[in-house]
Amino acid sequence: MAVEIITIGDEVCRGDIVDSNKSRIADNLTKLGLLVQWHTSCRDVTEDIRQAIEIATARAQVVICTGGLGPTTDDITVDVLCEVLGSEWKYDPQAKAILEKRYEAIGREPTELTLRQVRIPAVAAPIANPVGMAPGSQMTIGNAQVFSLPGVPRELEAMLPEVGDKLKGSFELSAIPEITYRTFGATESGMAKRLSSIEKSNPNLSFHYRASIPEISLRIAGEQVALDNVDAEIREAIGKYIITTDQRPMGQVLGEILAGEKVAVAESCTAGLLGALFTKAGGSSKYFEGGVIAYSNQVKIQQLSVSEKTLEQFGAVSEACVKEMAQGVSERFNTPWGLSISGIAGPSGGTEEKPVGTVWIACYGNGEVTTQKIFYPRSREKIRLVACYSAMALLMRRLKSR
Amino acid sequence: MAVEIITIGDEVCRGDIVDSNKSRIADNLTKLGLLVQWHTSCRDVTEDIRQAIEIATARAQVVICTGGLGPTTDDITVDVLCEVLGSEWKYDPQAKAILEKRYEAIGREPTELTLRQVRIPAVAAPIANPVGMAPGSQMTIGNAQVFSLPGVPRELEAMLPEVGDKLKGSFELSAIPEITYRTFGATESGMAKRLSSIEKSNPNLSFHYRASIPEISLRIAGEQVALDNVDAEIREAIGKYIITTDQRPMGQVLGEILAGEKVAVAESCTAGLLGALFTKAGGSSKYFEGGVIAYSNQVKIQQLSVSEKTLEQFGAVSEACVKEMAQGVSERFNTPWGLSISGIAGPSGGTEEKPVGTVWIACYGNGEVTTQKIFYPRSREKIRLVACYSAMALLMRRLKSR
Numbered sequence: 001m002a003v004e005i006i007t008i009g010d011e012v013c014r015g016d017i018v019d020s021n022k023s024r025i026a027d028n029l030t031k032l033g034l035l036v037q038w039h040t041s042c043r044d045v046t047e048d049i050r051q052a053i054e055i056a057t058a059r060a061q062v063v064i065c066t067g068g069l070g071p072t073t074d075d076i077t078v079d080v081l082c083e084v085l086g087s088e089w090k091y092d093p094q095a096k097a098i099l100e101k102r103y104e105a106i107g108r109e110p111t112e113l114t115l116r117q118v119r120i121p122a123v124a125a126p127i128a129n130p131v132g133m134a135p136g137s138q139m140t141i142g143n144a145q146v147f148s149l150p151g152v153p154r155e156l157e158a159m160l161p162e163v164g165d166k167l168k169g170s171f172e173l174s175a176i177p178e179i180t181y182r183t184f185g186a187t188e189s190g191m192a193k194r195l196s197s198i199e200k201s202n203p204n205l206s207f208h209y210r211a212s213i214p215e216i217s218l219r220i221a222g223e224q225v226a227l228d229n230v231d232a233e234i235r236e237a238i239g240k241y242i243i244t245t246d247q248r249p250m251g252q253v254l255g256e257i258l259a260g261e262k263v264a265v266a267e268s269c270t271a272g273l274l275g276a277l278f279t280k281a282g283g284s285s286k287y288f289e290g291g292v293i294a295y296s297n298q299v300k301i302q303q304l305s306v307s308e309k310t311l312e313q314f315g316a317v318s319e320a321c322v323k324e325m326a327q328g329v330s331e332r333f334n335t336p337w338g339l340s341i342s343g344i345a346g347p348s349g350g351t352e353e354k355p356v357g358t359v360w361i362a363c364y365g366n367g368e369v370t371t372q373k374i375f376y377p378r379s380r381e382k383i384r385l386v387a388c389y390s391a392m393a394l395l396m397r398r399l400k401s402r
Numbered sequence: 403m404a405v406e407i408i409t410i411g412d413e414v415c416r417g418d419i420v421d422s423n424k425s426r427i428a429d430n431l432t433k434l435g436l437l438v439q440w441h442t443s444c445r446d447v448t449e450d451i452r453q454a455i456e457i458a459t460a461r462a463q464v465v466i467c468t469g470g471l472g473p474t475t476d477d478i479t480v481d482v483l484c485e486v487l488g489s490e491w492k493y494d495p496q497a498k499a500i501l502e503k504r505y506e507a508i509g510r511e512p513t514e515l516t517l518r519q520v521r522i523p524a525v526a527a528p529i530a531n532p533v534g535m536a537p538g539s540q541m542t543i544g545n546a547q548v549f550s551l552p553g554v555p556r557e558l559e560a561m562l563p564e565v566g567d568k569l570k571g572s573f574e575l576s577a578i579p580e581i582t583y584r585t586f587g588a589t590e591s592g593m594a595k596r597l598s599s600i601e602k603s604n605p606n607l608s609f610h611y612r613a614s615i616p617e618i619s620l621r622i623a624g625e626q627v628a629l630d631n632v633d634a635e636i637r638e639a640i641g642k643y644i645i646t647t648d649q650r651p652m653g654q655v656l657g658e659i660l661a662g663e664k665v666a667v668a669e670s671c672t673a674g675l676l677g678a679l680f681t682k683a684g685g686s687s688k689y690f691e692g693g694v695i696a697y698s699n700q701v702k703i704q705q706l707s708v709s710e711k712t713l714e715q716f717g718a719v720s721e722a723c724v725k726e727m728a729q730g731v732s733e734r735f736n737t738p739w740g741l742s743i744s745g746i747a748g749p750s751g752g753t754e755e756k757p758v759g760t761v762w763i764a765c766y767g768n769g770e771v772t773t774q775k776i777f778y779p780r781s782r783e784k785i786r787l788v789a790c791y792s793a794m795a796l797l798m799r800r801l802k803s804r
Contacts, residue, residue: 015428026417039443271681272674275695279673282749290701293677299692
């Protein structure tokens, strides 16, 4: 069952925005067991939209169109669909009633322009928009099921479940079971090497790697029994890199392993990013106490008890310094665990001895401090992100080895 | 001069990744004065790639293809291009020499598989890859100039300037001058209203709004003289929302306005994000001293001198608390400026009196503290980001009103 996704909008074609709608829809439909074969984007131009729909309905059985459903005169998707269908448009009675009620509440009447957004092709079935004004619609063009949906990501996302239900009603879909191991700390090729014999002895499973810095995901697809059988072997081979197989942020995963114990952070070059990552998910006050952003040496000395001698002798980017930072924050914040980061994130500030990308991290807990030196000469953004992940991974190893 | 962009890869079609290559290329070419008319993505399948190239070369004069140039057997773009061109492939001598040299350095010889990535169609001209192994190539198919480039974003980005130069050599391009005002604090419709009379009296200029939370950008395109003339009026109307007209992160813009004075931060719900934003660009140690991540009340009391009475009487999310936090961090860190944030970022933790999205911010400086209450009931991620921007905007207002 081949799918084509069409997104309509000048801002997409010009590259003003990164169009995340296509991947959102594709991910949804792939998980339902559909084969997403084509993505197309075109401008808000009648002839281009018509051409996109004609090509898509000739080569795909399911076509998902987004965009061009708003109230302004450059929102023309419904008109083009009507032209292709040889149909009139009509107001979707339910969407129109909601819009009129909303206008009544503010003592006004919708203009004809406002009402444009509740139009659908007369031969189409409406799809309710639970978070916006413009309804979607479903119709048949040639041999294809065509869905027209709004381009506003929040509205699109809210409507995808109904589209999924309709597709499940129309087609025999069977999603291929899969599991995704999210990892940190190994390279793609390093993992592939470690897993090569497992991959060879399981030809019925497909292995896919994907890097989204700083994580690398391994997705394995195949029969559920085979997935279950191979799980232990996978964990044996790359277990120390696995963060989780679900969607939780790494900070939250760590929070659960901390099981009630609290962590505090002392950050130099990452300047708060580690704290922000620890608290990405709600409920993080259960395991995250706070921290010190020690961007200057003065702060390291006064707020974290780093000794001036250490800074003079070894500099701020040194094993000695991160050790004192981690212990200092743990003691001052009265937490069992203290994590620290100090490095050269660039783009300037590197030296021959400590080039850009050099980062020291430390983990203090139970009277013991462990450290790690990282060298990751990339962009400032990536160096900082990898430094934070490395610090979290260091704590995870400590917690797991207890 | 119509352009079509084709990105090739199963991971794009499946929606495993958000494909930012298309918008990166489109933005580049749009700025050169080209009209990007189509974006297409297809899988790593010979028949699909061929179909995409055939459609694109029939309807566009410039086709940019990315992806499928790696060393593995599912990288087949060069083979498909050769098929379409009726050409053989050849090794790009320069790229091959670089690869061989690199292998020599580690005492190995490249295999035939490794060498796959330095192939280009025999009739094509190579495009050097300054940061990776696989060269790009340029060729003519039908009436279209076709460029084949790697899908790795870093490599693609490094090669786009040469593509631009070649296009400028082939076509008479005249980029339309434009200016982008990056703003924070006003809504899109609010800005449009404030600017409506300016827009009406300048029909030769086109106004485009784009929201990328928390910023809203206003891009105005037209003749340079007209852009220059309208600038003062624009600043008169929305000046207080304008961050900058260039690419610098907001923290860096603020850093320059601080002109040598330093800021320290005290963060509760944002837990370090404000510090991370202040230090996004290099050189931030000139204006950023550090901060306290005061996620728990205990930290607010002990590290920032917030009084227990304030917390008991008003709670942590209160004007009184952020005032003490801002002053506390400024005094303890010995900086002229202190910024603080305390709010309810959710998804849980809201009450009737203080629902999720309620955030207090304060700015302390010169013995004076100014505060602001924000109510922005969105996702945790957006609440935290808007809180940080609001705090930076509060400091910016203080600095500008001196």
